[in-house]
Amino acid sequence: MAQYETVIGLEVHVELKTRSKVFCDSTTEFGGDPNTHVCPVCLGLPGTLPVVNKTVVEYAIRAGLAINCSIAEFSKFDRKNYYYPDMPKNYQISQYDLPIALNGHLDIEVDGETRRIGITRLHMEEDTGKLVHQGTITTTPYSLVDYNRAGVPLIEIVSEPDLRSPEEARRYMEKLKAIMQYTGVSDCKMEEGSLRCDANISLRPASSTEFGTKTEIKNLNSFRALQRALAYEIERQTEVLEEGGRIVQETRTWDEGKGITLPLRSKEFAHDYRYLPDPDLVPMIIDREWVDDIRSSLPELPDDRRQRYIGEYGLPSYDAGILTDTKELADYFEDCVKAYPNPKVVSNWVMGDLTRLLNAGAVDITGCRIRPKQLASLLQLIDKGTISGKIAKTVFEEMFATGKEPEVIVKEKGLVQISDEGAIVAVVDKILADNPKSVEDFRAGKERALGFLVGQVMKATKGKANPDLVNRLLKEKLQ
Amino acid sequence: MITKEDVDHVALLGRLELTEEEREMYTRQLNDILEHFQALERLNTENVLPTAHVLPLKNVYREDWAGQHLSREEVLANGPDVEENCFKVPKIV
Numbered sequence: 146m147a148q149y150e151t152v153i154g155l156e157v158h159v160e161l162k163t164r165s166k167v168f169c170d171s172t173t174e175f176g177g178d179p180n181t182h183v184c185p186v187c188l189g190l191p192g193t194l195p196v197v198n199k200t201v202v203e204y205a206i207r208a209g210l211a212i213n214c215s216i217a218e219f220s221k222f223d224r225k226n227y228y229y230p231d232m233p234k235n236y237q238i239s240q241y242d243l244p245i246a247l248n249g250h251l252d253i254e255v256d257g258e259t260r261r262i263g264i265t266r267l268h269m270e271e272d273t274g275k276l277v278h279q280g281t282i283t284t285t286p287y288s289l290v291d292y293n294r295a296g297v298p299l300i301e302i303v304s305e306p307d308l309r310s311p312e313e314a315r316r317y318m319e320k321l322k323a324i325m326q327y328t329g330v331s332d333c334k335m336e337e338g339s340l341r342c343d344a345n346i347s348l349r350p351a352s353s354t355e356f357g358t359k360t361e362i363k364n365l366n367s368f369r370a371l372q373r374a375l376a377y378e379i380e381r382q383t384e385v386l387e388e389g390g391r392i393v394q395e396t397r398t399w400d401e402g403k404g405i406t407l408p409l410r411s412k413e414f415a416h417d418y419r420y421l422p423d424p425d426l427v428p429m430i431i432d433r434e435w436v437d438d439i440r441s442s443l444p445e446l447p448d449d450r451r452q453r454y455i456g457e458y459g460l461p462s463y464d465a466g467i468l469t470d471t472k473e474l475a476d477y478f479e480d481c482v483k484a485y486p487n488p489k490v491v492s493n494w495v496m497g498d499l500t501r502l503l504n505a506g507a508v509d510i511t512g513c514r515i516r517p518k519q520l521a522s523l524l525q526l527i528d529k530g531t532i533s534g535k536i537a538k539t540v541f542e543e544m545f546a547t548g549k550e551p552e553v554i555v556k557e558k559g560l561v562q563i564s565d566e567g568a569i570v571a572v573v574d575k576i577l578a579d580n581p582k583s584v585e586d587f588r589a590g591k592e593r594a595l596g597f598l599v600g601q602v603m604k605a606t607k608g609k610a611n612p613d614l615v616n617r618l619l620k621e622k623l624q
Numbered sequence: 625m626i627t628k629e630d631v632d633h634v635a636l637l638g639r640l641e642l643t644e645e646e647r648e649m650y651t652r653q654l655n656d657i658l659e660h661f662q663a664l665e666r667l668n669t670e671n672v673l674p675t676a677h678v679l680p681l682k683n684v685y686r687e688d689w690a691g692q693h694l695s696r697e698e699v700l701a702n703g704p705d706v707e708e709n710c711f712k713v714p715k716i717v
Binding site: 163164165170171172173178179180181182183184185188190196197198199200201202219221226228229230243276277282283285286287288289290291292409417419422424426427428429430 | 633637638639675676677678679681682683684685686687688689690691692693694696699700702707708709710711712713714715716717
């Protein structure tokens with residue numbers, strides 16, 4: 146069997162977090178009853194004139210700088226013509242040959258190695274309306290159109306064909322999402338469609354430097370869909386090539402339910418957009434001072450933050466990577482460290498128990514009921530010896546479920562650690578008397594017997610005995 | 625030179641159904657228009673940048689404030705067919 150190399154390029158759409166649409170003052174608020182967030186401009190009614198929202202240009206520049214692009218000195222908007230009812234004008238205002246930002250890159254880590262992925266361009270455009278089909282687009286008898294989203298500002302970020310696996314594609318998109326969130330230009334809510342992706346994918350013999358024929362996959366609205374659709378497409382294309390067939394250049398759609406890609410009839414998607422400069426919109430000469438101002442106001446980005454965690458907090462590179470993956474998690478972590486200045490301990494709790502509970506409950510860190518100050522209080526209770534590390538895990542789970550203060554939970558459930566020597570001695574004596582065999586074993590040199598006896602004392606005290614004290618007292622008595 | 629096939633292609637992109645007479649008429653008319661504009665080819669444009677806009681204007685922006693919307697009745701008034709407060713359109717593909 147011939148070995149094929151996979152070549153992937155992504156086109157990522159990011160909805161910008163402005164108040165109003167890109168060419169009119171209709172709200173960008175998500176949802177709303179159908180066709181209530183529209184005005185004559187975004188409906189494309191005759192006689193209306195679009196005017197560019199300055200914040201959109203600013204955000205596009207900010208996003209472009211964050212992914213190391215050059216910002217154009219001269220940029221303009223063009224009309225992209227196509228026959229599809231998701232835009233009432235029958236064209237979408239986009240940017241063709243003079244996009245706002247060009248030639249950037251971002252770094253991803255896959256299997257411990259850093260790979261630099263080129264970014265061809267970043268351009269501004271308007272989002273389209275939403276079509277509701279009965280069933281799928283190919284089987285529905287008719288469609289319903291809601292134009293609330295039409296005209297919401299988007300940036301499209303086009304990567305170079307530098308990605309070599311579905312895993313890399315996923316990492317790239319996750320990184321891009323993190324950067325966009327850090328810069329504050331988008332909330333990147335994939336479930337609301339504010340981060341979306343189309344993928345171009347082709348295969349070529351491993352030794353070849355020429356590209357094979359590609360297909361474009363649309364409708365990839367989650368990281369999981371992206372990775373699954375690409376894996377499926379590799380399998381499909383490999384099969385076609387193995388059988389001596391040829392790949393048809395076409396647009397395909399990802400069917401999440403069936404787990405397959407399907408061709409969209411190519412005639413309707415004829416890539417013949419007849420771009421022309423939009424005569425309603427005047428060119429933009431991007432002032433260098435403006436660009437410099439935006440550059441100097443860029444926040445700390447994921448890579449820098451990660452380096453800081455390694456350098457300043459002494460965290461391992463892997464941990465620093467996970468903690469800085471999303472801005473929310475990194476902010477949470479830092480708030481905890483502010484209240485409890487031991488980054489390593491905080492990191493262990495956040496990456497261990499907290500992540501486990503978040504995953505199990507399918508909750509986002511933003512929906513976490515444990516506030517950073519509360520986690521700090523819990524850790525202080527351990528330090529003070531009020532509760533043991535083991536009991537702390539029980540308290541933590543309760544905090545996660547109820548959002549209560551750790552002190553309250555400890556009090557309510559009577560979990561205060563027993564550090565009264567007299568009380569523990571009594572239990573120790575009883576356990577020793579009840580387990581003569583283990584005592585004998587220990588004295589005969591079986592160290593493991595001590596562990597068993599400690600366990601028995603902890604059990605008898607419902608885990609509340611101070612473990613250090615239990616160990617010391619047991620050893621004293623056994624000598 | 626515009627051929628009948630070009631006309632068919634453009635008609636498809638615009639979802640126009642043309643009779644044989646119309647195909648011939650538009651092919652002829654479009655060629656006439658093209659010929660008329662060929663006068664421009666006599667100019668030397670070697671050092672002229674493509675025109676992005678015919679008016680000497682640049683950097684016209686609006687501030688990011690949300691304003692008034694149309695009422696839904698007004699929005700849907702021009703729709704030939706409406707269902708569930710949406711525009712109803714024929715099968716697309």
